[in-house]
Amino acid sequence: MSSSNHELSTLTGAYALDALDEAEHAAFEAHLATCADCAAEVRSLRAAAAELSRTSAAAPPEQLRGDMLGTIGSIRPLPPSADNLVSLRAHAARRWRWQSVAAACVLLAAAAGVWGYQQHQDANRSHTRTAAITNVLDSRDAASVTGAVATGHARIVYSKAAHRLVLIGQNIPEPARDKTYQLWMIDPAGHATSGGVFTPDSSGNVLVLASGDLTDVTRMGISIEPAGGSRQPTPGAIIAEMPI
Amino acid sequence: MDNVRFLRTSSGGEPFDDLVAQLPKLLAGSARGDQRAFAKLYDLTSARVYGMVLRVVRDRAQAAEVTQDVYLQVWREAARFDPDVGTAVAWLLMIAHRRAVDRVRAAQSATRREDRYATTQTERPYDQVAEAAQANLDAQRVRRALDDLTTVQRDALQLAYFGGYTHREVADLLHIPMGTAKTRIRDGLIRLRDSLGVNGEQQQS
Numbered sequence: 001m002s003s004s005n006h007e008l009s010t011l012t013g014a015y016a017l018d019a020l021d022e023a024e025h026a027a028f029e030a031h032l033a034t035c036a037d038c039a040a041e042v043r044s045l046r047a048a049a050a051e052l053s054r055t056s057a058a059a060p061p062e063q064l065r066g067d068m069l070g071t072i073g074s075i076r077p078l079p080p081s082a083d084n085l086v087s088l089r090a091h092a093a094r095r096w097r098w099q100s101v102a103a104a105c106v107l108l109a110a111a112a113g114v115w116g117y118q119q120h121q122d123a124n125r126s127h128t129r130t131a132a133i134t135n136v137l138d139s140r141d142a143a144s145v146t147g148a149v150a151t152g153h154a155r156i157v158y159s160k161a162a163h164r165l166v167l168i169g170q171n172i173p174e175p176a177r178d179k180t181y182q183l184w185m186i187d188p189a190g191h192a193t194s195g196g197v198f199t200p201d202s203s204g205n206v207l208v209l210a211s212g213d214l215t216d217v218t219r220m221g222i223s224i225e226p227a228g229g230s231r232q233p234t235p236g237a238i239i240a241e242m243p244i
Numbered sequence: 245m246d247n248v249r250f251l252r253t254s255s256g257g258e259p260f261d262d263l264v265a266q267l268p269k270l271l272a273g274s275a276r277g278d279q280r281a282f283a284k285l286y287d288l289t290s291a292r293v294y295g296m297v298l299r300v301v302r303d304r305a306q307a308a309e310v311t312q313d314v315y316l317q318v319w320r321e322a323a324r325f326d327p328d329v330g331t332a333v334a335w336l337l338m339i340a341h342r343r344a345v346d347r348v349r350a351a352q353s354a355t356r357r358e359d360r361y362a363t364t365q366t367e368r369p370y371d372q373v374a375e376a377a378q379a380n381l382d383a384q385r386v387r388r389a390l391d392d393l394t395t396v397q398r399d400a401l402q403l404a405y406f407g408g409y410t411h412r413e414v415a416d417l418l419h420i421p422m423g424t425a426k427t428r429i430r431d432g433l434i435r436l437r438d439s440l441g442v443n444g445e446q447q448q449s
Contacts, residue, residue: 010426010427010430011426011430012430013426013427013429013430013431013432013433013434014404014410014411014425014426014429014430016433017341017401017404017405017429017433018341018342018345018404018408019404019409019410019411019414019426019429020410020411021410021412040444043329043330043334043443043444044437044442044443044444045430045433045434045437045444046330046334046338046444047330047331047334047437047442047443047444048433048434048436048437048440048442049334049337049338049341049405049433050331050333050334050337050338050442051386051389051436051440051442052296052386052390052401052402052405052406052436053292053293053295053296053337054292054379054382054383054385054386055383055386055387055390056292056295056296056298056299056406057291057292057295057296057379057383058291058294058295058298059290059291059294059295060290060291060293060294060307060308060311061304061308064290064294064308064311064312065283065286065287065290067312068286068312068315068316069279069282069283069286071312071316072279072282072316072319073279075316075319075320076277076320077274077275077276077277077319077320077321077322077323078320078321078323078324079323080275080323080324
């Protein structure tokens, strides 16, 4: 573990309390995706943090309950995002682990990137982007590919050695209602493995970090799929392909 | 000194933590659209969620708004709760804390928060004596564990969790060197975790 990694490892407590600023948050989450010890520590410290709420319990306003129960009937619960966690075909033991680097997204990011995928909702801050790239992809073999995605474009910076990638999208149009973008890892035989779904923020930005084994991947593809994603790309739905 | 009150109106006699252990099941039910499961989940947890949010945002109207957002998110994303990454309670409170902190930081960047002190008392009578007692015991247990921390650890934890401050701001507020607050926070949380015997695995508590 390098000294900067050691430095990051001391942020577990502040992370568990949401006490990191955005740049640190991004750097730490990138680190977390690769550090099982940190992930375990974060999990246990979150449990400890949750205990603090026992000291502040207070009854919410009475009408909140009714309001809420009246509202949820019109909200459809999302399906599980387990599709985003499928193992790469050739490496059944490894899983893609998606990590948002967005402070705004930590809600979903939960611990250690096991939440499947994350979309980045605030990628237009250059320091966040820079931190994501410099902290995650400082590997010597880092390379990048770009491709047009509808009216926008996406760049994927990846390292086969480090098993990591960052997807950065700009001007990506909002997918149609009930649709989502989905990233695919494609091997030479054309087999596609889901790398997770994502949607751009309101400014069309996307920033997703992922870790996983890229050894057999020769192309990455982006398709538009029904909300929640698909197991395999819908025929004809791939709108961008990038050879790596 | 406790203002602990729970919303539950049922007369179930189960200890709070047994109910907390049911959360994964209630989340699973919610994910399938079971509104009764969700209502129960709300009843079991809303006092902790709302109370914490209120401490952070210090304003009842805003706390109610944030709490509502939290539960709507939970309803939408219940299927995405993954027991491998921690307990359901920790997941729920993490969502709530993050939203509360986002709210105060957004407000902070616009205008400094008014320093209204959080009067967390609500006027509603508390009719579930056994639960209130249990909740009190649980709160006392956590308070005792907090008392065992060093003053700096405790202050740092409270400022970060209930104050919504970053570790750098905590360092400033406590007049300790930059870089010290994060280690105090970590050390304090580790001690708290160990003395409360929580580890983030399911079936703890």
